Amino acid sequence: MKLKRFLLRYYPPGIILEYNHKSDGNDDQxxxxKSIxxxxxxxxxDVDQVVMEIIQKEPLISPSRSDQIRNLVERLQDKLAQSVNQEYHLFKVLRAHILPLTNFAFNKSGNRFITGSYDRTCKVWDTDSGEELHTLEGHRNVVYSVAFNxxxxDKIATGSFDKTCKLWSLETGKCYYTYKGHTAEIVCVKFDPLSRVIASGSMDTTVKLWDxxxxxxxxxxSGHSAEVIDVQFNxxxxxxxxxxxxxxxxxxxxKGDRREHYFIGHRGEVSSVCFNFDGSLVASGSMDKSCKLWDPRVGKCVNTLLGHEDEILDVCFDSTGQYLATASADSTARVYNVKTMQMITxxxxxxxxISKLQFNPQGTRILTASSDKTCRLWDPFSGKCEKVLEGHTDEIFSCAFNYEGNIIITGSKDNTCRIWK
Known part of the structure; x- marks a missing residue:
């Protein structure tokens, strides 16, 4: 094995090692x-302590690389130290489609985002100018789920009520493939982290994987007995x-092409599922007013978080996986310390x-979207509301930060999305 280069990952903090590996009996590299x-x-x-621990634990990194590692760790620290107390203000209002929006998604840099709609299209937008770059046409029913790879x-996946999933080019707007096989509406699509596979969940009770x-x-x-509402890769x-x-x-x-575990315990429909960062926990929110935490290695429930007075509609971890947030139809959200399983705020x-919530990448703010026509920014540790994003004239069904956390998009049933900077 030979180390080629280092890459930085800001959220959560880490150093990615890119290296050449020669298989046994094969000269091809x-x-x-691998990530640190x-x-x-x-x-x-203490930077010196971190550098010493990395060199001791990672055989690919020799002591001669210590100055390089120190520089990378200091860059990560500088990023973490940057002010995140941004005052978000309305930047643009986009009347994106002729019929209501369904979902939207940012690319990594946040300079592009996509919207799906009941008008059967997906649109690609330039975040800075608000200009529509492409209209992705071809679905014969509602485009309900959209995702970037x-x-x-550089690629977009769309899932539709026409029972198909499509793969598109961001640059040209061309449709590469139409994936057919589901026998009912597709309600969720996700790319795997390497952009090799798309997963689609459907009201036909199945999940399909596409190349x-x-x-x-x-x-x-196959194995579920009702519609699949959410999917996520580790x-x-x-x-x-x-x-x-x-x-x-x-x-x-x-790889094994099989169901490894079946998590049974909720007494109501599951509304949202997610992995934590290292894949050691799965969280699920349910209409039974509870959030459950599961150990995916053994398939067991390790904790049930109670207290909400109505259905839990969304759950999410922060980027490090140390904190968990739940959103409920009871108009509140809750934040938990994952290690202690205790509610913080x-x-x-x-x-x-509250139908949707998300931590910013730094883990210092939580964004919530509500049917009261507002989004709110919160300090997750004090519970203080830092900002109310107002102006929509109908329910807000979704909200999202970009990768840097300096741009927010909100989507509403008023048929607009708003960009906040």
Whole structure:
């Protein structure tokens, strides 16, 4: 093995090693990567101690690289120390489609975003100018789910009520493939981290995997008894979770082409599922007013978080996986310390259900979207509302930060999306 270069990952903090690897009996060298995760790094961490630990633990890095590693760690610290107390102001209002929006997504840099709509199209937008760059046409029903292939951002997946999934070029707007096989509406689509596979979840109770390069169906995961409402890959792309209205969550082994675990315990429909950063925990929110945490290695529930007075509509981890937030129809959100499983704060102030929430990349703010026509920015540790984003004239169904956390998009049933900077 020979080290080629270092790459930085800001959120969560880490150093990516790119190296050449020669297989046994084969002269061909393949480029591979491995990550050094620095989850606990802060602006005040002792840099020399971190460098010493990295060199001791990582055989690819020799002591002669210590100055280079020190420089990388200091760059990560500088990034963490940057002010994140940004005052967001309305930048643009886009009346994006002739019919209501369904979902939207940023690319990694945040200079492009995409919107899906009941008008059967997906549109590509320039964030800075608000200019429409492409209209992706071809679906015969609602475009319900949209996704970029992060971190690359050169491809777009769309899932539609016409039972198909499509793959598009960001640059040209051309449709590469139309994936057919589902027998009911597609409600969620996600790329794996390497941009090789698309997962689609459908009201036909199945999850399908599609090949990005050559456009064929890889496999169908069957086992749920009601519609699949959410899917997510872990950070390596080797595992996939699916949440269903049958009250369960399934963990699928991609390479083994099988269901590895079946998480049973919720007493209501599952609304949202997610992995933490290192894939050691799965969180699921449910209409039964609870959030459950599961150990995917053994398939067991390790904690049930109670307290919400109505359905939980969304759950998310921060970028490091150290904190978890839940959003509820009871108009509140809650923030938990994952290590202690204790609630840190209860976010109160909305006058309608909270349908979506997200940590900023730095983990210092939480953004919530509500049916009360507002989004709010919160300090997750004090519970203080820092900012109310007002102006929409109908329910806000979704909200998102870009990768840097300096741009927000909100989408509403008033048929507009708003850009905040």
């Amino acid at each position: 393949k480029t591979r990567t 995760d620095l989850i606990d790094l802060t602006p005040n961490t 992060l971190p690359y951002g 990005v390069q050559d456009g064929y169906e890889i496999t169908t995961f 950070s390596t792309g080797e595992k996939l979770i699916s949440g269903s209205f049958d009250n369960t969550v399934s963990l699928w082994d991609i 209860k976010l109160e102030g909305h006058e309608g259900e």
